[in-house]
Amino acid sequence: MSNLTYERPFIQKLNTGTMNKFGTRTEYAPVTHLESVPVKRIVADYGSPCFVISERQIRKNYQDAVRAFKTRYPKVQFAWSYKTNYLDAVCNIFHQEGSWAEVVSIFEYRKALNNGVPGNKIIFNGPDKSAADLELAVDNNSLIHIDHFDELYELAALLQASKKKARVAIRVNMDTGVYPMWDRFGFNYENGQAWNAITKIMSQQEMELVGLHCHIGTYMLSAAAYGTAAWKLCDLAVNIKTKWNKSLQYLDLGGGFASANTLKGSYLQGADVIPSIDDYAEAITSTILNSAIRQNELPMLILETGRALVDDAAWLVGSVVATKRLSDGRRATIMDFGVNLLFTAFWYNHKVSPAQEFSHHTEDMVLYGPLCMNIDVIRDSVNLPLLNKGDHVVVHKVGAYNMTQWMQFIQMRPKIIIIDMEGKTHIVRESESLETMLRYEKRPDHLSQSSL
Amino acid sequence: MQLNKNIAISDSGFIFNPSTGDSFSTNPVGLEIIRLLRENKKKDAIIKELTGRFSIDDSTAEKDLSDFLLVLRNYQLLNDHE
Ligand SMILES: Cc1ncc(COP(=O)(O)O)c(C=O)c1O
Numbered sequence: 001m002s003n004l005t006y007e008r009p010f011i012q013k014l015n016t017g018t019m020n021k022f023g024t025r026t027e028y029a030p031v032t033h034l035e036s037v038p039v040k041r042i043v044a045d046y047g048s049p050c051f052v053i054s055e056r057q058i059r060k061n062y063q064d065a066v067r068a069f070k071t072r073y074p075k076v077q078f079a080w081s082y083k084t085n086y087l088d089a090v091c092n093i094f095h096q097e098g099s100w101a102e103v104v105s106i107f108e109y110r111k112a113l114n115n116g117v118p119g120n121k122i123i124f125n126g127p128d129k130s131a132a133d134l135e136l137a138v139d140n141n142s143l144i145h146i147d148h149f150d151e152l153y154e155l156a157a158l159l160q161a162s163k164k165k166a167r168v169a170i171r172v173n174m175d176t177g178v179y180p181m182w183d184r185f186g187f188n189y190e191n192g193q194a195w196n197a198i199t200k201i202m203s204q205q206e207m208e209l210v211g212l213h214c215h216i217g218t219y220m221l222s223a224a225a226y227g228t229a230a231w232k233l234c235d236l237a238v239n240i241k242t243k244w245n246k247s248l249q250y251l252d253l254g255g256g257f258a259s260a261n262t263l264k265g266s267y268l269q270g271a272d273v274i275p276s277i278d279d280y281a282e283a284i285t286s287t288i289l290n291s292a293i294r295q296n297e298l299p300m301l302i303l304e305t306g307r308a309l310v311d312d313a314a315w316l317v318g319s320v321v322a323t324k325r326l327s328d329g330r331r332a333t334i335m336d337f338g339v340n341l342l343f344t345a346f347w348y349n350h351k352v353s354p355a356q357e358f359s360h361h362t363e364d365m366v367l368y369g370p371l372c373m374n375i376d377v378i379r380d381s382v383n384l385p386l387l388n389k390g391d392h393v394v395v396h397k398v399g400a401y402n403m404t405q406w407m408q409f410i411q412m413r414p415k416i417i418i419i420d421m422e423g424k425t426h427i428v429r430e431s432e433s434l435e436t437m438l439r440y441e442k443r444p445d446h447l448s449q450s451s452l
Numbered sequence: 453m454q455l456n457k458n459i460a461i462s463d464s465g466f467i468f469n470p471s472t473g474d475s476f477s478t479n480p481v482g483l484e485i486i487r488l489l490r491e492n493k494k495k496d497a498i499i500k501e502l503t504g505r506f507s508i509d510d511s512t513a514e515k516d517l518s519d520f521l522l523v524l525r526n527y528q529l530l531n532d533h534e
Binding site: 004005006007008009010011012013014325329359361386 | 467474475476477478479480481482484485486505506507508516517519520522523524526527529
């Protein structure tokens with residue numbers, strides 16, 4: 001009887017009729033390969049944890065999104081939202097596909113320049129642009145999206161002093177029927193603030209109003225909200241045409257399309273409830289096409305789509321550090337990655353798959369990260385096979401916001417690799433080391449040592 | 453440490469406790485341990501059985517068994533009265 005395969009002993013009470021709060025049972029199908037690359041090889045070559053990006057999936061997402069809009073509307077331009085994932089390798093995939101850059105800080109702005117994006121194809125959003133930032137953007141002929149009156153007046157003064165010209169747009173916030181309303185950025189449509197800002201810009205010789213911008217929220221589950229937003233921007237555009245006989249070059253509808261992740265608290269899987277890119281495209285383009293804007297003066301439609309283009313193009317590979325039993329009998333599994341790397345675990349129930357074959361037995365468990373901190377929970381409850389120390393897992397759809405919002409806290413950040421179109425892997429960001437951290441520290445003489 | 457009497461065990465790993473009406477499913481290793489408990493085997497003896505039958509070391513067997521016994525107690529399948 002020797003040589004029997006061992007699986008740790010397991011017993012589970014059978015369903016007694018109450019609904020299972022652990023939801024669907026699809027998660028334990030093992031994912032042994034990412035595209036054609038074995039997870040085992042990734043861990044052996046690059047360590048665990050490790051972020052893995054798919055070039056193929058990014059290009060596919062981009063091309064699908066472009067197709068959804070271009071089949072409905074004549075002039076479409078995407079601008080890659082740097083904050084969503086500003087790894088140069090990722091940005092350059094988007095730029096190679098034809099995407100401009102959308103940035104919200106001077107750091108991101110310089111990163112875009114460094115990637116070779118021409119200044120006139122950089123959209124500069126965000127509430128924090130210094131005078132020096134604005135000057136640089138003016139000199140590069142970038143599209144400056146003004147967020148508030150302080151910025152508007154500062155830019156006006158700066159242009160008057162330098163006798164330079166700037167291409168500007170304003171960010172408009174508005175009621176689209178989705179709450180809470182994002183009214184902290186830009187100028188409000190309903191209360192007339194946006195119109196006041198437009199009037200001020202139109203009175204400035206040095207400023208050319210080239211477009212209007214809005215970004216109504218993120219992970220928007222309502223395509224109709226985009227119809228409302230587009231309608232309000234069109235209304236402003238038509239009024240500008242009427243009053244000043246000025247046609248705008250573009251309307252920028254921002255980002256916010258949902259990705260197929262599942263929001264916490266939702267019983268339905270993300271993929272089953274989110275609108276498709278076609279739904280969003282239809283809502284936006286049909287509104288603009290049906291507006292009072294003349295056919296021969298249709299503005300270019302800009303989109304700053306972030307998460308919907310990149311979320312499902314990356315995975316996080318990780319390993320089990322330990323399993324334990326909590327006081328109430330629940331199983332807990334400790335992983336080598338936590339909210340330090342998976343910031344989005346705060347609002348998503350990320351799908352986690354084992355990376356090796358298991359028997360059909362599964363158990364409910366809490367998934368913890370490695371931080372010695374109570375907040376470090378990846379999944380409050382998930383049903384997975386009987387994981388053991390050293391087993392690998394794959395977390396799905398982690399391409400948006402994690403590789404920018406991750407934190408160096410307690411642990412150092414791991415490698416990020418990309419799988420290219422031929423299935424070859426490349427490091428696109430090295431793992432951090434103690435030296436990385438120490439490089440930025442300084443020790444005053446009297447704090448340079450101790451003798452315990 | 454004693455498995456509750458009356459518990460019905462099927463070969464496929466199906467377990468029924470008539471005194472509470474609860475039913476359970478277990479995997480082959482779990483089933484084996486429950487059988488050994490029914491034979492009144494003590495912890496050390498069970499560990500020996502496990503390491504003899506499967507290619508695992510003592511510490512794995514001990515760790516997994518302790519955890520399993522905890523769950524059995526939680527499910528009121530095991531009591532500590534001798
Ligand atoms: C101005 C602006 N544009 C685009 C985006 C990208 O949004 P998303 O990732 O939801 O598409 C953001 C993100 O917050 C943003 O602030």
